[in-house]
Amino acid sequence: MSGQDPLKRYRSTIERGLRAALAREGALARIGRYHIGLEDEQGQSSAAFGKFLRPAIALFVAEDLGGHPEGVLPAALGLELIHSFSLVHDDIQDQDETRRGRPAVWTLWGVYEAINAGDYLHALATDSALRAGAQAAAELTRATASMIEGQSLDLSFEMRFVGEEEYVEIVDRKTGALFSCAFALGGICAGANEDVLVQLRSLGRSLGRAFQIQDDALGIWGDGEAFGKPIGSDIRRRKKSYPLAAVHPRTEGEQQQRLEAIYADESVSDEDVAWVVELMEGLGVRADVERAVDRHSSEAAEILRALPFSDAGQKELEALIERLARRDR
């Protein structure tokens, strides 16, 4: 392997592939191009800004294990389109008005058309994945069903409190399923046997846990001054997350009542946000969250070492895992 960061190496291939997959007439393809960042609101071509993390993993794994990246590309594009469809529907459900600094699809085209746009991306994803063969398409479809179940569980989490263990089960579906799929698609393309595929899926699951818990941590403790995400923003949005799943069982009495009242309220005051942040600090949650990220990224690294990657491939994937678990935005 070339030693170059996998996310950079395959970026232009993936972007070109997505442009081709979405080069269709009609309102929904246009919304898809906007959502992925291939076009601006006026329909003018723009530089894509997504990380394309999942398809890059699929391409990297395929190539390092001896497959042809072109063989897995249609499935890798399908995976990115599934991820994109899930974000369009997720933004509706979370009432998130922005996505990557731009207005979310539902705020521009309405909830009903945003439902259609997500559905359309879902269908285009399958269409693309089928070009990589039935096994790859079936892998992606199973992961998609699991991810959607995760969305449903996440929605039910909005209405109650769950502990860390149950939260991790939700994460395995809502985030882990597509990460697992990224690794497995690479393996399928390279002709890996079922034992290797099982390990590749496990690697993706552990990485998904580390990634999501770190994501949740950034939502509470911010990203430093670099990107301007303020402390406690996910508390203000009353977004349930790993730190909340960790802190809730440690509270009791009036403390627990106040915590539950804050998450039941329509709006959250600055004082409430500060109180929850302090509560988490005081009960040792921040350190525990960091430890959980460490644990899951170490698990991922351990599974990685037993897999038949090249030496260079091992190093690059280990660096990628470390970077994703340590990222500050």
Next chain:
Amino acid sequence: MSGQDPLKRYRSTIERGLRAALAREGALARIGRYHIGLEDEQGQSSAAFGKFLRPAIALFVAEDLGGHPEGVLPAALGLELIHSFSLVHDDIQDQDETRRGRPAVWTLWGVYEAINAGDYLHALATDSALRAGAQAAAELTRATASMIEGQSLDLSFEMRFVGEEEYVEIVDRKTGALFSCAFALGGICAGANEDVLVQLRSLGRSLGRAFQIQDDALGIWGDGEAFGKPIGSDIRRRKKSYPLAAVHPRTEGEQQQRLEAIYADESVSDEDVAWVVELMEGLGVRADVERAVDRHSSEAAEILRALPFSDAGQKELEALIERLARRDR
């Protein structure tokens, strides 16, 4: 062929297959079983009441053209699951509170979970179709993308008026795509060549037009006294349809202004409903709508005669076309 109505012949096979496809744990599979009518609101098993028209056509075509119905069954079930997913999302968009006489999914589980439930049925549909092979899955996926485009066009139709020609283009997508797919899946399973597949898809498109326009007619002129659907119910719901696409270009001046005002209003009075019905009668729309149904079902019958079905198969499909175009509910 046995001479028995295709809809009855395959009914129990399809129902059994759907129960198996949805025999999964979790909230979304349960909602799917409820929506399809396999379970009641309490999760108790109930007799399904859907017509299963599309999968029955796929099975009938496959068998009559010399294929094995079991070969096409997973794709036929996938087709019914796609149809089901589209209804779950469609009911949200149309704010329809009932579906087949029971509360619509979104009224019981909320809009957000209904989005997930539709997404989940979509993924299960692909999962099932893949068991019939990549060609069948690709046929279903293309039809799904086209159907979703039809939903989007239908939504834009809610905000403006279109003529008959444009309306038929919408129908070809929102209804025709899945009918075409039903016939094509049967052909694929029987090993039909591309020429035959093209004709099978055309047959489905013509049948889809006759079916949808008749559906629209029932929404205006009711279904007689048998099922209690009142005259003008789709006018009261301000649902745009073929009769409206036909009447709007024939109006002018104050008449057109009043028509447009009625469809722009939040609620429609009894007087308004009666006025629109009278307007349609007076401008000859009812007779024209009947002629359009005749024209498209005749087209379907003509395409049918050139296809390599058995004599008995020809007769049964012709009777089915006639019955669907003449149905009173």
